[in-house]
Amino acid sequence: MSTTTEQIKELANTEYKYGFVTEVEQDIAPKGLNEDIVRLISSKKEEPAWLLEWRLKAFRAWLKMEEPKWPNVKYGPIDYQGISYYAAPKEKKKLASLDEVDPEIRATFDKLGIPIEEQKLLSNVAVDAVFDSVSVATTFRSKLAELGIIFCSFSEAVKNHPELVKQYIGSVVPHTDNYFAALNSAVFSDGSFVYVPKGVRCPMELSTYFRINAKETGQFERTLIVCDEGAYVSYLEGCTAPMRDEHQLHAAVVELVAHTDATIKYSTVQNWYPGDKNGKGGIYNFVTKRGICKGDRSKITWTQVETGSAITWKYPSCILQGHDSVGEFYSVAVTNNFQQADTGTKMIHLGKNTRSTIVSKGISAGRGQNTYRGAVKIGKNAGNARNYSQCDSLLIGDRCGAHTFPYLEIKNTTAKVEHEASTSKIGEDQIFYCESRGIAKEDAINMIVSGFCKEVFRELPMEFAVEAQKLLGISLEGSVG
C-alpha cells in the first residue's frame, strides 16, 4: 500500500494550477485610503459629481463602522492603509476588436482556458472580461443592443446610462449596509452592468470573468443587474486568480433588481487562490450579494460553487417584496487545507405567497472549516409564505469541521417553514467500491463528491456545470489519505 501513500503525497503537493502572474504595466494609486484617494478614483474614471458625492458619503460612513466579528472565521488584522485602491492597465484605449487586446492578457485568459474567440464564435456566450478592475474586452454587445439589452462595464454604464445607474445603485445594498459594502461603495473600481428591458428574454448567458492580478491591490467590483417587467436574464460569474503570498482583500457588491414577472439567474463559480497547504496566502473574499424581487411573480435564483479563497464570507440573499415572488439559493462550498468559509443566504419574505428554496452543500477536507449560516425571515404581512431549507455537509478526513447556523424569524402564523440537515463522511467503503471496479481513488472521490452536489450542479448552465465539476476535483486533490 506504500504506493498509494506516495501517490497521495504527490497529489497533495500539486500546486494551485492557475498560479501564474501576468506582466502588464500597471497604473497604481499610492497605498492607503482617505478622501483624496476616493476623489482620485472618481476623477480617474471621469465620474459625475453625484457619484463622487455618493462615494464620499459611503467613505464617511465606513470610517464610523467596525469590521464584523461574528463570522465563524479567523484571520489576522487587515491593514486597510496598506492596500492600493486603484489599478488600471496603462495601455487603455478603445478597442474595436478582440485582436487589439494586449497579447499578454490574451495569453493569461488562454491559460485559464477561457477561449474568448471560441466562445464568441461557438458557444454564444458574451464575455465581458474584467482584468484588474478595468474591462479589456466586451463582445456580443451590438447583438444585445439590438434587443435593447445593455451589457457593459460599470464605468461605461456611468458614462452612457447615468440615469439607470443613479436610480438603482445602492437601492438593494445601501452604502451603509455593512463594513465591506460601505468600503466597496467608496472605492469600487469597476464591474458589470446589465439592463434587460420590458418583455425581453436575453437570448444568451451573460458571462464575466474576474481576475485579481496586481500585487496588494484589493478588488472592489460592483455589479448591478436590472430586469424590467417580464424580462429574463441568466448571468454567469467565474473567477480564478494567480498565486500570491500576501492576503488579498476582495470586497465586491452585487445588486439584482427583478421587476414584475422578471427572472434573474445568477451563477457563480469562485476559484480564487485558497492559500498554500500550510494556510499561507490566499484571498479574503468578503462579498455582499443581494437581490430584490420587487414586482409580483418575480424570481431570483442564486447558484454558487465556491472552491477558492482562504476565507469566504458571503450570503447571497433575496428580498421577496412582490407577491408570489420566488427566491432560490443553491450552493456548494468546498474548504480544503486551511480554508474557511462562512456562507449561506438570507430569504426575507415580505409579500404574500412568497416562496423560497435553500439547498446548501458544504464539503470540508484537510483542516477546512465550513459554516452554513442562513436566515429565513417571514414578515407579518407575508401570508402563506413557504420556505424549504436543506443543508448537507460532507466531511473528508477527521481534521475538518462543518457547522450549521439556521436562523428563523417568523411573524406570520400562516407561514410554512421546513429545515433539513445532514452530515456524512465519505466512507472508505464507498471509495473501495469504486476502486474495486477499476476507478482510481482520486476519480472515485470526485465522483462521490459530484454525486453529493448533484442537486446544485443541475441548476448551473451546462458549460459551467462541467467547469464546476473540474474545479471540485482540483480543490480536493490529495484530500484523502
Place this chain on the structure above:
Amino acid sequence: MLEVRNLKVRVDDKEILRGVDLVVKAGEVHAMMGPNGSGKSTLARALAGHPGYEVTDGTAIYQGHDLLDMDPDERAREGVFMAFQYPVEIPGVNNAYFLKAALNARRKHQGLDELDAMDFMKVVKEKLKVLHIDDSMLQRSVNEGFSGGEKKRNEIFHMAVLEPTLAVLDETDSGLDIDALRVVADGVNAMRSPERSFVVVTHYQRLLNYIVPDYVHVLSDGRIVRSGGRELALELEEKGYGWVEPAAAGARK
C-alpha cells in the same frame, strides 16, 4: 490464473486467515464454503484488496503478477472483479455513468479505445437483455434505494459489462429469493468461458445447484480443511459443517 500460497490475513488485529492455499486455473469455477466466521468473505476481500484486510504472510500470484502488490483499482483494471456481499450506495452518481467510467478505465489499461456514450449504451443494453434486467436500473444512482435483490443483480450486471478474467462472488446468494437467485446464476453461467475463472463464496449448497462448480473447498477457522468435487457440497448439505469443524477446532489448540 490464480495461485494463492499460505495466505494469512488479519482484520482489526485478529488473524482470520491462517494459511490458505488455492490454485484456480483458467476456465474453472471454485466454490468456497464454510460456516460463519470461517474466513470465506475475508478471502474474497483480501483478493480484491480491501484496505481493512491486512495480509501478514503468503503470496497470491495472478496471471504472473504479484496480486498483493497491486492497489485495488489496479487489480480491477487487470481483470479481477469482486461482487460485494453488501453493495455500497453512492448517492447522486448515475449507475450508467459509473459503469462507463469503470469500463473505460479498464479499456484504457488494456490499450483499447474508450467507448463514447453511444457505443457504451449499445454494450450495456445487450447485457441488460441477457440478464433480464430492467433499463431503469441504468438511470438510478448506484445502489441507492435498491432492494437487496436489485443490489445483487446490479453486481452481476457490473460483472457482465466489465467482463473480468477472475470473478470473485462474495455471498452473492445471501438474502435472495429463488427467482433472483436464478437471475444471478444465469448471469454467471452465461459468462463461463475457458478464459474466465470464478471463485464463488457461499454459505449454502443451494446456489451450487445452479452454478455447478468444478471444485468445492471448505474453509474452517481460517484454513481450507477439505477440497473435492461438487459432491463435497452435497455431502456438506447432508452432514452439516459440524462434520468438518471438530478437527480444525482441535488443531487450533
